[in-house]
Amino acid sequence: MNHSNTNQLAEHFFRHNYAKIVAVLVRYFGLDQVEIAEDIVQDTLVEAMEKWSLGNIPQNPGGWLMDVAKKKTINRLKRDQLFQSRVIPNLSQASFSPEVETDSTLRMIFACCHPSLPDESQVALALKTLCGLSITEIAHALLTNEATINKRLYRAKQKFRSGSIPFDIPTDGELPNRLDNVFTTLYLLFNEGYYSLHAEKMIRIDLCFEAIRLLKEVVVAFPSSSKAKALLALMLLNIARFESRIDSNRTLVVLAEQNRAAWDQSLVAEGIDYLYQSMEENQLSQYHLQAGIVAEHCLAKDFRSTNWASIYRQYTLLEMLDDSMTLQLNKAIARFYANEKEEALAGLLSLKSNPFMNENALYYITLAVFCSELGQKEQAAHFFETALKYSKSDTEKELIRKKMSG
Amino acid sequence: MKQYLILLKGKGALDYSPEELQRRLEAYREWAFNLGERYVTGQRLEREGAHFIDKNTIKTDGPFLEAKEIIAGYVIFRADNLEEAIEITKTLPLIDYFEAFVRPLIPAD
Numbered sequence: 381m382n383h384s385n386t387n388q389l390a391e392h393f394f395r396h397n398y399a400k401i402v403a404v405l406v407r408y409f410g411l412d413q414v415e416i417a418e419d420i421v422q423d424t425l426v427e428a429m430e431k432w433s434l435g436n437i438p439q440n441p442g443g444w445l446m447d448v449a450k451k452k453t454i455n456r457l458k459r460d461q462l463f464q465s466r467v468i469p470n471l472s473q474a475s476f477s478p479e480v481e482t483d484s485t486l487r488m489i490f491a492c493c494h495p496s497l498p499d500e501s502q503v504a505l506a507l508k509t510l511c512g513l514s515i516t517e518i519a520h521a522l523l524t525n526e527a528t529i530n531k532r533l534y535r536a537k538q539k540f541r542s543g544s545i546p547f548d549i550p551t552d553g554e555l556p557n558r559l560d561n562v563f564t565t566l567y568l569l570f571n572e573g574y575y576s577l578h579a580e581k582m583i584r585i586d587l588c589f590e591a592i593r594l595l596k597e598v599v600v601a602f603p604s605s606s607k608a609k610a611l612l613a614l615m616l617l618n619i620a621r622f623e624s625r626i627d628s629n630r631t632l633v634v635l636a637e638q639n640r641a642a643w644d645q646s647l648v649a650e651g652i653d654y655l656y657q658s659m660e661e662n663q664l665s666q667y668h669l670q671a672g673i674v675a676e677h678c679l680a681k682d683f684r685s686t687n688w689a690s691i692y693r694q695y696t697l698l699e700m701l702d703d704s705m706t707l708q709l710n711k712a713i714a715r716f717y718a719n720e721k722e723e724a725l726a727g728l729l730s731l732k733s734n735p736f737m738n739e740n741a742l743y744y745i746t747l748a749v750f751c752s753e754l755g756q757k758e759q760a761a762h763f764f765e766t767a768l769k770y771s772k773s774d775t776e777k778e779l780i781r782k783k784m785s786g
Numbered sequence: 787m788k789q790y791l792i793l794l795k796g797k798g799a800l801d802y803s804p805e806e807l808q809r810r811l812e813a814y815r816e817w818a819f820n821l822g823e824r825y826v827t828g829q830r831l832e833r834e835g836a837h838f839i840d841k842n843t844i845k846t847d848g849p850f851l852e853a854k855e856i857i858a859g860y861v862i863f864r865a866d867n868l869e870e871a872i873e874i875t876k877t878l879p880l881i882d883y884f885e886a887f888v889r890p891l892i893p894a895d
Contacts, residue, residue: 645802646802648807649802649807652807652810652811653810655810655811655814656810656813656814659813659814659817662821662874662877664818664821664822668818669818669822672811672814672815672818675811675814676811679804679807679808679811690815693819693822694818694822697818697822
C-alpha cells in the first residue's frame, strides 16, 4: 500500500501529533475541558503550517509542537482566572516525556471508548480526538453530514463535562470489561473503513490503519491481553486482502475470484504472528475464531484447496458466542466446501422460514450455487430467480445473471 | 590501514516463509480446537442483582459495593472429572482477579 506520498505523510504527522498533544493537555485540564485543549492544538498547528511552509522546519517537529502548545496553554490560562489554581501548578512542572505521551493517549482511548457513551458517538469521538480528523473528514468517512457529526460529538462532550467519565487507566477487576469496550469501538472503527463501499478508498484505508495503530498502543500497554492480539491479527489479515476485494468499478469481488497474488504478504505474516502470540492465555474469544478463519483463507493456495474443515469447525465454535444468521450462512458455505455438501444444503434449506433468510438474496444465491454444484440444475435456476427478485443492488443482480448464464 | 568491525543486530523481522506461517497456523488450530471442545459457554453478569439469604431476606440488591460481593460471571466447560476441572480452572486468566467455585452441573434429564 502506497503511503509514501509526501502530502499524506504531512497529514498523518499533523493528525497524530494533534491527537497526542490533545491527550497530554487533557491530562492537566481535565476531560471536561477537552474543547479548550483542542482549540489550543488547532492554533498550534496553524502556527506551525505558517512558519514551516517558509522552510524553517525545526529539527524535532513533534517536540516543537508540544512546546508551542504548552506555551499557548500557559498564556491562555494566565488570562483565565478559573483554571489558575488547578492547572498552572501542574503544567509548569510538567514534563512532556514520551512516557507521559503514551500514558495520556491510553487514558484518552479508554475515555473515548467508555461504555456510557453512545456507540455512534464513540466512533466519531475516536476519529476526532484519537485520530485528529476534521469534522468534514469524519462526515465523509461515516457517510453523513457535518451537522450529524457535530451532534454526536456534542453528546459525547456533554458526558465529559458531566464528570461521569474518568480520565484514567482502569485497573484490576474493572480492566477486562473496559478493554472489551475499547476492542468493540476499535473494531467498529475498522469495519467502517473496511466495509463501506461509498467513501473514497484512501479514507477507508486510513480508517483501518488508524484502528490498527490505536490497537497496537493497547497491545504494547497490555501485553498479556490475548484478546487484543487476536483482534489485531484479525484486522491485519483482513487489511492484507483489502486491495483485491474491490475491482476498478468499485464492485465487490467474491472470494473465489480474488487475485491472491495481490494479498499483502507482510501484513499476512504480521497477522499470523499476532495470532500465534494470542495463544498465550487459555482464552478463546470471538476475535480468535474470526482471525483463525481469515488466517485459513490467507494461507490457502486457492479457493478449493482451502482448509474448509477447519473453517467449518471454527464457525461451529463461534456459534456459541454469536447466534447471528450471517454466521449460519457462512457456516453452511464452509461445510459445503468441507465436503459435507448434502448436509450443508439440507441445513440451509431448513432455515428457509427464518425472517432473516426468507427474503435475503444472499441466502438464495448460496442455495443456487449449492444446487448447481450438485447437478440440480432446475432447482438452481429456481433459486437464482428468487435471488433476483429479492436483490436490492444492481451490482449483485449483475453477478446473479452472470452466474445463471455460466 | 584500520580494522573495522561490522556488528550485525537482528531487526526482529518476521519469518515470511510459507512453511513457518503454516506451522503457526497449525499450532493455533490445535490450540483452538483443544480449548474449543471443552468450552461450552461463558458470559459476564451485569452489576445489578440480588443476593437472597432466605426467601424474605435480600442481603444486597446491588450494585455491589464491595469487591468480595461481586459475582462477575461464569464459565461452563466440559471435563472428565473434578480433578481435570480443577486443572482447567487454574488456567483461567480471571483467576488472578476473582475467587472461583468449581462445581459439577447435574444434567437436567
